Amino acid sequence: MIRINEHYTKLKASYLFADIARRVAAYQQAHPDKAVIRLGIGDVTEPLPPACIEALHAGTDELAHRETFHGYGPEQGYAFLREAIAAHDYAARGCDISADEVFVSDGSKCDCGNIQEIFSTDARLAIPDPVYPVYVDTNVMAGRTGSAADGRYEGITYLDCTPANGYVPALPAPGVVDLIYLCFPNNPTGAVAPREQLAAWVAYARENRAIILYDSAYESFIRDEKIPRSIYEIPGARDVAIEFRSFSKTAGFTGTRCAYTVIPKNLTALDASGKEHSLHALWNRRHTTKFNGVSYPVQRAAAAIYTDAGRRQTRALTDYYLGNAALIRAAMQKLGLPCVGGDNSPYIWVNTGRDSWEAFDRLLNDAQVVVTPGAGFGRCGENHIRISAFNSRENVETALERVAKAL
């Protein structure tokens, strides 16, 4: 008699962004004449950089001829892409990461979701609140938590990010957590982590034999040169951290699909007898057994990001969104609403001081602007909304005018 994985029944009814999509669709059906502007889900709107388009075409042409055809590639990604990543994203910033420590994948959502598989089911979790829901949900599915009560799962140490602590979570007590999820620039708060803050996390992980899962999907929006873009800029991080990166926001790849994960070869975790095992080897086994590599033309397009033209073009793209973010931030401040983010991040986290789904509904109904209700990211997200800078300048300007009138 076949039975289900009952951990799934602990999950809340649906994924946050599916909820939002449903409400927006209902509004649009009721008001077909109103033009809705989406500053909710963090999805890019601007075209791919020309260098990437050119590489996608060239990669496609290679598939059209037997002599240049590509079938299965290495599951970990082609050397041309792994080497470009190691050189430009790490060596150039003084980080000691080699090409074969980079695992190319079709998305950070997959990597962030799958990484927990290589750890024991009784690993004790530290997860920020508010947070990208994937970190929590994938651990619930794997049975690493108890049931939910009052929006929180039993067995997770939540790292509260609140106005009171300036959205900077405190370190947990020594010895209480094994697996720590961190994301900087943060989704949803837009906060960045100064060097000393990251160094404190690395020190905690080293002292407590914990692993940091560092989501750095938004690093290309950092403009303040003092802010680390990689956790490997912190000495000692190679012994305790895995890093996730994505081309989704850097180069507009949300619909093109390419990302990567870095696992240093010296990183280990223990078995029950205390013996050390390489996490690089475990993840390599997982990656080669359950994944078959990223589409060849897409890997060519990702590599094009690292050419001179690609770097100029992606910089212009992130500058464009940061310009939107500055406008949004200024508009919120003008309305007297406290906010963080938006300077080194495409997200602005606004303290609206009212129920976040109510704020969501009000902005949708009165301004036809979609934002993300903070409560969808966790209990500490209540009374906040996340506004995304991913849209055209024109739409952002129109949205801000409408919001100013509605509030």
Added chain:
Amino acid sequence: MIRINEHYTKLKASYLFADIARRVAAYQQAHPDKAVIRLGIGDVTEPLPPACIEALHAGTDELAHRETFHGYGPEQGYAFLREAIAAHDYAARGCDISADEVFVSDGSKCDCGNIQEIFSTDARLAIPDPVYPVYVDTNVMAGRTGSAADGRYEGITYLDCTPANGYVPALPAPGVVDLIYLCFPNNPTGAVAPREQLAAWVAYARENRAIILYDSAYESFIRDEKIPRSIYEIPGARDVAIEFRSFSKTAGFTGTRCAYTVIPKNLTALDASGKEHSLHALWNRRHTTKFNGVSYPVQRAAAAIYTDAGRRQTRALTDYYLGNAALIRAAMQKLGLPCVGGDNSPYIWVNTGRDSWEAFDRLLNDAQVVVTPGAGFGRCGENHIRISAFNSRENVETALERVAKAL
């Protein structure tokens, strides 16, 4: 203190095809002047159909302009692709499968590997021997088996496919298994399942409240119209079966990456209290939480397979490989080696009557031809090799001449 998922330590040292790649690389390094022909790993060699190339270019051009840009798509795949699949692969063959029962993904390896997550960890497995290693390894990683002894994992009911039973496994005893992996046309044996055989499996699953995981990645090679191409051609299969399909072999997408999984909406499994849960809903939750959709231009290319031109071109492609398969099969028979497959399948399963890694090494060293040693697919694969028809006609002809001389 962070600990690993210790189930990984039960796995054999490495993935089969990684082993083979290592031996071939060593041979090539020692004999740089010898041209090796690969009939081992089932990777296609012929270019993508022109209809797919055209669609990849057109999809890429859409990404170059704000007006036609595509960011995140539906995780389950675009409607244009899901509808084409439902119409051509199912409705046209009399199968009652709707577009929203189709989940598009980046590969069948991922889907076959991930599907076990939605079932309980104590589900009792039936897995053929020989078999595609992913079915076994992903269940080992999830803790659904005990340790390995003599090449078999404790807790799996192996379905032996041997010369004695014509490579057709017998049904298990009633009530002893919950989750049944089947693959037809089979990898590695190339055997197909006649209607009555599939009907017996469906009846077994219905009577024993089991679920069949039906891997149909090679269905486009079936030329005998009496052989079902989908398990949903069997009445009652909608209540007990999940089907996996891939464009990898149908249209040469091994490096382009697109596949799909069908889960009928009425399919259920139980919780501990005996309550039924929709497997479609569970998989949808898994798919939306851990996956972010297939690259947009790739989905356009997959949809092009279903145009008139695409259908003609993919038919020509599979005909070409089937022509190779017929040559291989005839050559083996001429050498007096019993074999199955190769008529409705791109694989020929040859009973060499000797240690399969020894046969592998002999063919590599004496004929510079790479095949797959049967033992890599399970204990019943011993004394067999799998020869793949995926190569150019010229290479296949050269390889067969060399093999005839060497043996």
